[in-house]
Amino acid sequence: xxxxxxxxxxxxxxxxxxxxxxxxxxxxxxxxxxxxxxxxxxxxxxxxxxxxxxxxxxxxxxxxxxxxxxxxxxxxxxxxxxxxxxxxxxxxxxxxxxxxxxxxxxxxxxxxxxxxxxxxxxxxxxxxxxxxxxxxxxxxxxxxxxxxxxxxxxxxxxxxxxxxxxxxxxxxxxxxxxxxxxxxxxxxxxxxxxxxxxxxxxxxxxxxxxxxxxxxxxxxxxxxxxxxxxxxxxxxxxxxxxxxxxxxxxxxxxxx
Amino acid sequence: xxxxxxxxxxxxxxxxxxxxxxxxxxxxxxxxxxxxxxxxxxxxxxxxxxxxxxxxxxxxxxxxxxxxxxxxxxxxxxxxxxxxxxxxxxxxxxxxxxxxxxxxxxxxxxxxxxxxxxxxxxxxxxxxxxxxxxxxxxxxxxxxxxxxxxxxxxxxxxxxxxxxxxxxxxxxxxxxxxxxxxx
Numbered sequence: 047x048x049x050x051x052x053x054x055x056x057x058x059x060x061x062x063x064x065x066x067x068x069x070x071x072x073x074x075x076x077x078x079x080x081x082x083x084x085x086x087x088x089x090x091x092x093x094x095x096x097x098x099x100x101x102x103x104x105x106x107x108x109x110x111x112x113x114x115x116x117x118x119x120x121x122x123x124x125x126x127x128x129x130x131x132x133x134x135x136x137x138x139x140x141x142x143x144x145x146x147x148x149x150x151x152x153x154x155x156x157x158x159x160x161x162x163x164x165x166x167x168x169x170x171x172x173x174x175x176x177x178x179x180x181x182x183x184x185x186x187x188x189x190x191x192x193x194x195x196x197x198x199x200x201x202x203x204x205x206x207x208x209x210x211x212x213x214x215x216x217x218x219x220x221x222x223x224x225x226x227x228x229x230x231x232x233x234x235x236x237x238x239x240x241x242x243x244x245x246x247x248x249x250x251x252x253x254x255x256x257x258x259x260x261x262x263x264x265x266x267x268x269x270x271x272x273x274x275x276x277x278x279x280x281x282x283x284x285x286x287x288x289x290x291x292x293x294x295x296x297x298x299x300x301x302x
Numbered sequence: 303x304x305x306x307x308x309x310x311x312x313x314x315x316x317x318x319x320x321x322x323x324x325x326x327x328x329x330x331x332x333x334x335x336x337x338x339x340x341x342x343x344x345x346x347x348x349x350x351x352x353x354x355x356x357x358x359x360x361x362x363x364x365x366x367x368x369x370x371x372x373x374x375x376x377x378x379x380x381x382x383x384x385x386x387x388x389x390x391x392x393x394x395x396x397x398x399x400x401x402x403x404x405x406x407x408x409x410x411x412x413x414x415x416x417x418x419x420x421x422x423x424x425x426x427x428x429x430x431x432x433x434x435x436x437x438x439x440x441x442x443x444x445x446x447x448x449x450x451x452x453x454x455x456x457x458x459x460x461x462x463x464x465x466x467x468x469x470x471x472x473x474x475x476x477x478x479x480x481x482x483x484x485x
Contacts, residue, residue: 103356
């Protein structure tokens with residue numbers, strides 16, 4: 047999480063805390079500018095996430111044990127968890143989206159958890175990443191919705207159970223909320239991750255400046271770290287279940 | 303951080319000359335294409351790993367396990383039924399054997415009874431025969447004895463008559479004795 051704090055911290059003098067430095071994107075090799083193809087710390091930590099995914103879902107399951115090994119049962123746990131979520135929330139029609147939802151969940155979950163390793167880089171703390179994830183969901187829902195239901199997809203904005211006079215107003219609200227979805231969807235994830243990591247870094251800065259009393263912020267960091275583990279898992283869950291809820295609008299029967 | 307001088311030439315607009323972040327790195331537009339590119343690469347790779355290898359494999363394993371478990375349960379159920387059937391067969395055999403044994407016992411009893419009856423009848427007949435024979439002998443002896451008594455009585459009577467000085471009429475004595483004997 048710490049990225050070059052020491053070099054410039056001393057120059058600033060006094061209590062030098064740079065909680066945002068951990069989010070800097072840097073080239074992995076050399077000092078050049080960050081082009082779109084540059085191999086950066088983003089690349090590294092996403093690559094590590096892919097390696098963990100391969101280890102958990104390919105290597106650990108290679109024996110196809112009827113009686114699973116420990117890691118295989120973990121993979122099966124994730125499989126069952128997301129599979130049930132997709133089936134329960136999206137309905138039977140949405141089961142086709144299981145690999146897609148599984149990819150989203152595993153990417154976010156692994157990125158969140160890997161980001162909690164000290165000195166690591168949290169790819170999901172960047173709005174650029176979460177916004178792409180959220181926009182992908184938004185576009186998938188919109189395209190699938192129109193493809194499957196045609197113009198009938200718009201009926202989800204027309205709340206037929208409300209009094210006729212209220213319906214245009216509700217339609218406007220529904221429309222706005224529909225387009226706000228990707229924003230809230232992405233900011234919720236990125237903001238949670240960023241805030242937690244920044245708080246840990248702030249406490250770490252206190253610990254560096256407080257001498258013997260720094261035991262207090264260190265204990266606080268341990269507590270916040272546990273909380274962040276929870277946040278990492280919960281936010282991955284929240285993102286995924288919201289994806290399922292949105293997908294239900296596209297494939298399920300109208301619920302208004 | 304706002305007090306630190308901003309030197310844009312070093313690493314773009316998002317990092318100051320010390321390598322520290324300016325504002326929120328999340329809002330640095332210069333880095334976004336890089337993040338988006340690698341994110342898409344990662345997602346595509348993950349999707350294909352999951353879609354082509356991992357998920358079908360785990361799905362197959364779970365289905366196979368479910369099948370195995372239900373097969374085993376069915377087999378257990380079948381074995382249980384077999385055990386019940388075997389127990390029933392055993393009980394039936396036991397009951398049949400009991401009935402058979404009772405029959406044999408009854409037959410044996412009847413046989414024995416028959417033999418016994420036969421033997422009893424035979425013994426009775428023998429006893430009857432012997433009794434009859436004995437009776438006959440007794441009556442013979444009795445008749446003999448009667449005759450002897452009569453003879454003795456007649457002789458005695460004659461002697462007495464003779465002793466008394468009478469002339470014993472053999473016929474009269476005899477009839478008198480016979481009459482007395484009867485009386």
